[in-house]
Amino acid sequence: FVMIKDTMITKILPRKNAFTRGAAGTRGRQGEAPLKAQVLAANLDTVFIVCGLDRDYNLRRIERYLTLVYNGGITPVIILTKTDLHEDPGIFIDQVADVAWGVPVHPISSVNRSGMDPLSEYLKPGCTIAMLGSSGVGKSTLLNCLAGNQIQETQGVSERVGKGKHTTTTRDLILMSNGGMIIDNPGIREIAFWDNDSGTPSAFPEIEHFARSCRFADCSHTHEPGCGVLGALNSGELTQDRLDSYHKIQKELSFMAQRQVKSADRIEKERWKDISIRIKSMKQRPK
Incomplete structure (x- = not known):
């Protein structure tokens, strides 16, 4: 606006x-x-x-x-x-x-x-x-x-x-x-994420709820003992399809964040490389 x-x-x-x-x-x-x-x-x-x-x-x-x-x-x-x-x-x-x-x-x-x-x-x-x-x-x-x-x-x-x-x-x-x-909007064929993972707690609230009872704070909900999410899966409170979808989206968001950092680093390196070339060119000019 x-x-x-x-x-x-x-x-x-x-x-x-x-x-x-x-x-x-x-x-x-x-x-x-x-x-x-x-x-x-x-x-x-x-x-x-x-x-x-x-x-x-x-x-x-x-x-x-x-x-x-x-x-x-x-x-x-x-x-x-x-x-x-x-x-x-x-x-x-x-x-x-x-x-x-x-x-x-x-x-x-x-x-x-x-x-x-x-x-x-x-x-x-x-x-x-x-x-x-x-x-x-x-x-x-x-x-x-x-x-x-x-x-x-x-x-x-x-x-x-x-x-x-x-x-x-x-x-x-x-x-x-x-x-x-x-x-x-025109129809979307490709659902590619860009922002951070702030949307997953809202999109998967039950998994976030079960995760509060995990034994480890950094639990990945894949194999750890005492995992509240896997416990809910075993008890039937959570479906395998739902958990698989959660893991897939989390993996995409994590990889996307890594790619963005690498892309930003590459842009910064290219910028300084260009600056160095310009400085070198200025030094080589005849006085």
């Missing part, structure tokens, strides 16, 4: 938060960690994590989305689209609730407009929402339903793969009639 006086920008206001990921296509040679950050949006109140109840449905992806949103210090809300494809979408709602831990989950259908009314509570005047999800999950269709008119172009479902088609190619901020704002 900026301050304006007489059509002139006088000041750029500081961000209250930023929704950031590792930029697509900037991974290292091995493809393990991104080398550049991409700010998708800033100064957000809510992020709608939009998932379709078709072939897009993936609990592990939802966990990654939640971590990404929590890393930015933003409030997530999960929107499950295309509920009209199932006689009992409640099964999916329960599954998502099990990994979302208190995050609101809203099942909706753009076909019969069921479940749309509660979403208006997030669109208060002055509030900004960003939509996050894969291509073809119905983000633009959802935006049109909330706006009450055709703002964004939409396409039908691909008969070949049974999923929605990629339509939105630009990032647009839409001002709604009541003063709320929605940012419609």
